[in-house]
Amino acid sequence: MQFQPMYYDGELFLPKIELNMTLNQSVAIITDLKRKQLLMNQLVDHSQYYLFRAGQSEYMRLTVEELITFLIQVTERKERAALLMDYFVLKEERKVRVKDLSSSKRMYVTLLRVFFAHQPTLVLEEPYFYLEEQDRRQFKRILDDLSQEKQILILTSNLEDALISCDTIYRLNESGFHPLDIRDFEEDKQELQKQDETNITLQKISTKRNDKVILFNPPEIDFIESVEGSILVHVDGENYDCALTLTELEQRLLNFGFFRCHRSYIVNLQKVREIITWTKNSYSLRLNTGKDAVVPLSRSKLSELKALLNI
Numbered sequence: 001m002q003f004q005p006m007y008y009d010g011e012l013f014l015p016k017i018e019l020n021m022t023l024n025q026s027v028a029i030i031t032d033l034k035r036k037q038l039l040m041n042q043l044v045d046h047s048q049y050y051l052f053r054a055g056q057s058e059y060m061r062l063t064v065e066e067l068i069t070f071l072i073q074v075t076e077r078k079e080r081a082a083l084l085m086d087y088f089v090l091k092e093e094r095k096v097r098v099k100d101l102s103s104s105k106r107m108y109v110t111l112l113r114v115f116f117a118h119q120p121t122l123v124l125e126e127p128y129f130y131l132e133e134q135d136r137r138q139f140k141r142i143l144d145d146l147s148q149e150k151q152i153l154i155l156t157s158n159l160e161d162a163l164i165s166c167d168t169i170y171r172l173n174e175s176g177f178h179p180l181d182i183r184d185f186e187e188d189k190q191e192l193q194k195q196d197e198t199n200i201t202l203q204k205i206s207t208k209r210n211d212k213v214i215l216f217n218p219p220e221i222d223f224i225e226s227v228e229g230s231i232l233v234h235v236d237g238e239n240y241d242c243a244l245t246l247t248e249l250e251q252r253l254l255n256f257g258f259f260r261c262h263r264s265y266i267v268n269l270q271k272v273r274e275i276i277t278w279t280k281n282s283y284s285l286r287l288n289t290g291k292d293a294v295v296p297l298s299r300s301k302l303s304e305l306k307a308l309l310n311i
Contacts, residue, residue, distance in 0.1 A: 001018070001019040001021060001043075001049075001121070001151075001153070002016070002017065002018050002019075003016065003017040003018075003039055003042050004016060004042060006038055008307065013034075013035070013038075014035060014038050014039070014172075015176055015177050017172075017177050019153070021121070021151040021153065022151070023147065023148065023149065023150070023151065024147055024148060025147065025151075025152075025167050025168060026143065026147050026152040026153075026154065026165055026166040026167055026168075027151075027152065027153050027154070027166055027167075027168045027169075027170070028153075028154040028155075028156060028161075028162035028165065028166035028168070028169045028170070029153070029154070029155050029156075029169075029170045029171075029172050030156055030157060030158075030159060030162055030169065030170070030171045030172070030180075031155065031156075031157065031171070031172035031173060032157060032173070032255070033157065033254060033255055033257060033308070034307070034308055035172055035173075036125055036126075036155045036156075036157070037308060037309065037310060038310060039155060039172075040053065040123065040125060040155065041310045043123055047119070048119055048120055048121055049119055049121045049122075049123050050114065050117035050118075050119040050121070050122050050123065051123050051125075052111065052113065052114055052122070052123070052124045052125060052127065053125050053270070054125040054126040054129065054219075054256070054257055054270065055130075055218075055219040055256075055257055055268070055270035056110055056113075056270075057110065058098050058106065058109060058110040058113075059098060060097065060098050060099035061097060061098070061099065062097065062098055063094065063095050063096060063097050063098070064085075064090050064093045064094050064095075064096055064098065064101070064109055065081060065085065065094040065095065067098060067109065068081050068084055068085060068088070068090075068112070069081045071112070071113065071116045072084070072116070075116040075117075075118065077116060088112060088115075088138070088142070089138055090109070093105065093109075098110075102132075103130065103216075103217040103219070103220055104130065104131050104132040104135050104217070105135060107130040107131060107135070107217075107219065108131055108135040108138065108139055111124075111127055111131075111139055112142070114142075114143075114146070115142060115146065117150075119150075120150055120151060121150065121151040121152075121153065122146065122150055122151070122152045122153070123153045123155070124152070124153070124154050124155070125155045125156075126155070126156055126157070126158070126161070126255075126256075127139065127143075127154060127156075127161075128140075128156070128158070128161040128164075128165070129156075129158065129161070129218075129255075129256065130217050130218070130219050136164075140164065140165055143165060154166055157255040158255070204216060204217055205217075205218065205221065205233060205242065205244075205249070205252070205253075206242070206243070206244075207233050207240035207241060207242045208240065208241045208242075208243070209240045209241065214240055216233065216235055216240075218253055218256035218257075218258070218268070219256070219268070219270065220235050220236075221233055221234070221235055221253075221258075221268055222234045222235060222236070222267075222268055222271050222287055222289050222293060223265060223266060223267040223268060223271070223287065223293065223295050224242070224246065224249055224258075224265065224266040224267075225264055225265050225266075225295070226246050226263075226264040226265075227264075231243075231244060231245065231246060231249070234293065236289070237289065237293075246260070246264070246266060249266055250266055253266065256268075257269045257270050259301075259305060259308065260301070261285060261295060261296070261297045261298065261301050261305065262295070262296045262297060262298045262301065263298065264296075265295045265296060267285055267287070267295050268287075269308075269309070271287045271288055271289055272285050272286070272287060272288070273286050273287060273288035274286040275297065275302075275305075276294070281299050282299075283296070283297040283298075283299065283302055284296050284297055285297050
């Protein structure tokens with residue numbers, strides 16, 4: 001697997017990378033959001049790679065069993081749906097619609113698409129970020145099985161996710177592309193395996209509505225705005241109060257694909273469908289949500305967004 005060098009503002013931003021990947025070996029690259037996107041974009045037109053992007057969605061109206069049956073049919077697999085439901089540990093959820101699953105279980109079901117991929121190499125962006133502990137263990141088991149016949153590359157900004165799932169780890173940053181000695185992290189790995197749901201809640205955004213505290217996983221959020229000093233988190237056409245500042249939210253959500261598109265707005269880039277040009281100096285982002293929301297895009301942020309999306 002090769003990646004070509006890329007330059008940003010006249011400086012080398014992505015060096016030339018050559019990965020020698022083998023079966024029974026999962027490889028991780030720890031890097032930031034922009035470099036993850038650039039790596040993924042270079043693989044788009046190559047038929048031997050199956051790409052799973054962070055925050056990818058699924059057919060919400062299907063039940064879990066209907067979805068698995070559909071995937072079997074379109075990929076012409078020979079397995080029976082009932083047997084795969086056992087293998088995926090989804091018997092209890094078989095009649096539940098995808099949209100009615102918990103956010104973690106919904107992402108787990110979405111990730112199962114990699115099981116049906118015919119390509120010899122799987123490239124996954126942040127597969128564990130949105131999973132709670134039980135779903136994380138189940139998906140790791142599936143990836144371990146897939147690694148017997150496929151090459152697996154995981155792109156992440158999280159050392160923990162790299163340690164629990166990969167044998168070979170590289171770090172890609174402004175200093176270049178360098179391997180990490182996993183032996184140096186053996187104690188960290190043992191400690192991470194003992195962590196419980198206390199750590200998982202750190203990936204959630206806490207909001208409040210009608211005196212109830214509501215926790216959202218980052219992929220559920222459409223956008224966040226500041227209105228007269230109040231911070232509103234928008235999810236599925238509804239808004240919820242948040243005690244954090246926009247700056248604090250920007251830092252917490254940076255590695256989840258969020259972008260500060262305006263001084264008063266943070267948007268989930270996975271939900272952006274269109275960049276709208278109103279005038280020479282006026283732009284907006286149309287989101288692919290049920291309410292077809294539109295948020296402003298500052299002129300000063302346009303070039304940064306284009307570089308981030310490689311357009």
